[in-house]
Amino acid sequence: MVNAEEFIEEAKDEISEQIGDAHAIIALSGGVDSSVAAALAYEAVGDQLTPVYVDTGLMRKGETEQIRETFSYMESLRVVEAQDRFLDALEGTIDPEEKRAIIGEQFIREFETVAKETDADYLVQGTIYPDRIESDGEIKSHHNVGGLPEVVDFDGIVEPVRDLYKDEVREVARALDLEEIVAERMPFPGPGLAVRVIGEVTREKVKVAREACHVVEEELEEYEPWQAFAAVIGKATGVKGDNRVHGWVVSVRSVESRDGMTARAQEIDWETLQRIQSRITGENENVARVVYDVTHKPPATIEYE
Numbered sequence: 001m002v003n004a005e006e007f008i009e010e011a012k013d014e015i016s017e018q019i020g021d022a023h024a025i026i027a028l029s030g031g032v033d034s035s036v037a038a039a040l041a042y043e044a045v046g047d048q049l050t051p052v053y054v055d056t057g058l059m060r061k062g063e064t065e066q067i068r069e070t071f072s073y074m075e076s077l078r079v080v081e082a083q084d085r086f087l088d089a090l091e092g093t094i095d096p097e098e099k100r101a102i103i104g105e106q107f108i109r110e111f112e113t114v115a116k117e118t119d120a121d122y123l124v125q126g127t128i129y130p131d132r133i134e135s136d137g138e139i140k141s142h143h144n145v146g147g148l149p150e151v152v153d154f155d156g157i158v159e160p161v162r163d164l165y166k167d168e169v170r171e172v173a174r175a176l177d178l179e180e181i182v183a184e185r186m187p188f189p190g191p192g193l194a195v196r197v198i199g200e201v202t203r204e205k206v207k208v209a210r211e212a213c214h215v216v217e218e219e220l221e222e223y224e225p226w227q228a229f230a231a232v233i234g235k236a237t238g239v240k241g242d243n244r245v246h247g248w249v250v251s252v253r254s255v256e257s258r259d260g261m262t263a264r265a266q267e268i269d270w271e272t273l274q275r276i277q278s279r280i281t282g283e284n285e286n287v288a289r290v291v292y293d294v295t296h297k298p299p300a301t302i303e304y305e
């Protein structure tokens, strides 16, 4: 990419040419790649594009509100309130791969409904260059709308940022005036908080993970981690007031990485760790203890499932 402004103009011309008078649809994930692809396509074809944001109930704290605000200028924006459908579909499932499969299938179902309603001919995707090259044979079993073209018969797929690296996408995001938070946000897994609660996904565990992730993101911002988050990893005994309780164990993780393929656990000072512990146990009465994960990748993965 030579410069962001030039890239934007060329990308818009190419999108207009591809889509013409037809209708297009894009899934917004809250991540920078799909946000940039959507903003470019919207500037190119306006309301011929329907940006769809599916609230799975597994999103970060404030994410849905943030999306509504950032993309409020797009009149055709659709926010699908699917929280109950996802959480109901996940009920009783503990196997990590099954959890991912259920989320992927539900996502496609939600998205398919809107694609059919709007008669979408084109699918716009925020695929970037590293998504297209095979990396270490590691393939995620869930990639948002990966299986969609098999379900809906599109005339074509439009991938305006397919040749860009992550840092270039961020540069374009800034040039497009997408809010700072969109341009700088940490990567977040497609299956969302479902991979940050071990075992069955319940509303209570998701709520604990969401609040704890928020605390960790806030407290560790100055360490500039590749990713910092919290996960609900089990139950253990604690004392609250005069009572022994069987509460949640929350693990805090903060890693440095270049591409997510390998990662190093970050060294965090004791005072910060204690502040995180006290906020998480203080704000969630059912959390009995907080631990810090010191494992690099490998041998661990970044997420817990």
Ligand code: XMP
Binding pocket: 140, 141, 142, 143, 144, 187, 188, 189, 190, 191, 195, 227, 260, 261, 297, 300, 301, 302, 303, 304, 305
């Ligand atoms: P792991 O946990 O495998 O994660 O070390 C490596 C990076 O990938 C992210 N991740 C995902 N991203 N869909 C995604 O788009 C997924 O299903 C998914 N699972 C993990 C993870 O957050 C980390 O940045």
